[in-house]
Amino acid sequence: MKKPEYIMIHHSAVSYDRNSDQFEANNNYHKAQWDFKSSLGFYLGYNYEIAKNGKVRQARADGETTAACYQQNMNDGRCIHVCLDGHFDNEKPQPAQIFALRDLLRKLVDKYKIKKDNIIFHRDYASKSCPGSNLDIVFIRSLVNGQTEAQNDDENIKEELINILNKAIELIKRL
Numbered sequence: 001m002k003k004p005e006y007i008m009i010h011h012s013a014v015s016y017d018r019n020s021d022q023f024e025a026n027n028n029y030h031k032a033q034w035d036f037k038s039s040l041g042f043y044l045g046y047n048y049e050i051a052k053n054g055k056v057r058q059a060r061a062d063g064e065t066t067a068a069c070y071q072q073n074m075n076d077g078r079c080i081h082v083c084l085d086g087h088f089d090n091e092k093p094q095p096a097q098i099f100a101l102r103d104l105l106r107k108l109v110d111k112y113k114i115k116k117d118n119i120i121f122h123r124d125y126a127s128k129s130c131p132g133s134n135l136d137i138v139f140i141r142s143l144v145n146g147q148t149e150a151q152n153d154d155e156n157i158k159e160e161l162i163n164i165l166n167k168a169i170e171l172i173k174r175l
């Protein structure tokens with residue numbers, strides 16, 4: 001297990017209108033291709049896959065070896081690979097997929113302190129269009145925007161409430 005430093009976005013390159021939840025199909029396909037079982041008991045090469053309806057399935061633990069991008073050691077666990085069902089050269093991701101991706105990215109970025117610039121596309125590492133010409137890296141990175149500020153606000157409010165409560169307790173004790 002490695003500490004994840006990158007998150008790479010992929011598409012399945014199969015239209016979500018042909019198959020709206022491709023996890024099983026891809027798991028079987030990758031089993032036939034590599035027979036490379038994950039610690040979670042799956043064969044899918046990616047860590048996560050997001051179906052047309054936004055359902056997220058995890059196939060490999062974060063930091064586990066993957067079979068998703070052979071360039072620059074991106075399979076050794078340093079990179080969490082997220083695949084969206086669809087062919088985004090021809091169609092656009094569904095809003096439910098974007099919301100699910102946003103929530104997943106925010107969770108992973110926060111958990112592993114991953115730099116926003118380390119959210120990357122497969123096509124920047126291999127000569128393919130993955131995750132499709134309809135996906136824009138600036139937009140995808142913007143999905144994690146505001147996370148830190150919002151969290152800080154929450155933390156500040158929590159701290160303030162605790163201070164007020166402590167003061168109230170002190171006052172009550174003096175009564």
Ligand SMILES: [Zn+2]
Binds near residue numbers: 009011131
């Ligand atoms: Zn890819």
